[in-house]
Amino acid sequence: MEKETKQETQDKQEKPKRNKKKIAIIAVLVIIAGAFCATSLDRVGQGEVGVVYTMRSGVQDKTLSPGYHFIAPWATVKHYPVAQQQLVLSDNPEDYHGDESADWHVDAPANGGMVKLNMTVNYNFIPDRVTDLYEKFNGMDGDQIVDTMVQNSIIAYIKEVTPQFSVMDIYSDKRSEVSKTITEYLNAKLTEEYGINISSALIIDVQLDEALQEKVKAKEQAKQDAEKAELDKQTAIAQGEADKARAEAAAAVTITNAKAEAEANKIISDSITDNLIRMTEAEARKKHGWVTVKGADTVVADATKGQ
Known part of the structure; x- marks a missing residue:
């Protein structure tokens, strides 16, 4: 094998350092991206709306509905409860x-x-x-x-x-x-x-306060007393009317009974005729030897009584 050149050896030594640098850059970019997303994500709660404002365009006419929304990092969102x-x-x-x-x-x-x-x-x-x-x-x-x-x-x-x-x-x-x-x-x-x-x-x-409480209690008591007095009055009136009705009913019954008794007496009186008297006298003499019969206006007695 050919021996590595000095440059190749140096490159191999520098490669881990370059990789670490790339990783660090990527990590920074991820952090920046995460921070961007965090500042750009807004959650509008249930029953709320969000109002978006930016320095450039002012307040946006359209409000944000409940849920998560991505907004520009330079925008401001304020929430208002509409429920x-x-x-x-x-x-x-x-x-x-x-x-x-x-x-x-x-x-x-x-x-x-x-x-x-x-x-x-x-x-x-x-x-x-x-x-x-x-x-x-x-x-x-x-x-x-x-x-x-x-x-x-x-x-x-x-x-x-x-x-x-x-x-x-x-x-x-x-x-x-x-x-x-x-x-x-x-x-x-x-x-x-x-x-x-x-x-x-x-x-x-x-x-x-205590003073007003005492006044209210006194007024309530007076109201209750007046209501009780009115109730007692109405009860007395009702009782009097009931007693009167019972008395009138009793009087009516008495009058009816008196009329009925008089009518019965009249019927009995009208039924005692001369023939009935003579018949009764004859039956009594036959059975007892004497009799006294009273009519409405007549008294007939046995003339032989005591003989």
Whole structure:
């Protein structure tokens, strides 16, 4: 065999180094490609839409539907919930269903005092409005808009509604009507201002201070007493009518019996004739030797009695 030249030997020694360099370059390219894919892949959750923005073209009219989407690395995507979401305004941790709770109850004015409301507000962003909202609120996503602005607006608007109702209306008698009025008012305000639809605003609980609680208890007791008095009155009236009906029935029976007895006596009286008297007298004499027979207006006695 021919001996390797010096160049060939050098090439063999350099080859592993070149291979390592290629591998390193490929690894860097893979990392760059992975980073590109990671920054270009966006996931839009179920019940959301994504708004895409780039410095060059601004906000895109078409929103992203739920799922994974490849976007340019220089593009920004913000998400907005278009399915129903629930905002809890309460100081009761149980109302948050295990989620982190916050004291977001509403201290609302009412006719006759202040009430503390625990509420749930069900809402969603209107799909056709989200691109405008991105521009209006400087690129905020849906959660940021709700957390920083919508919650405070909802509380303020609720306080504009509650003075239409008395404390007792809100506490017991008209709670559903109050909830309906709040829902309609929030829709009128939030649809225009934030592109949000309110499907319902429901009062979970109403709390009163001690003074109002005592007033409510007194009013409830007075109402119960009045209802009981009215019930007693109606019961007495019904009882009196029943007694009267029984008395009238008894009187009717007495009159009927008296008429029947008089009719019977008349029949008996009419049946005693002279012939009947003589017949009875004859039968009695024959059997007993004497007899006394009384008629309606006649008394016949045996003249031989005692002989």
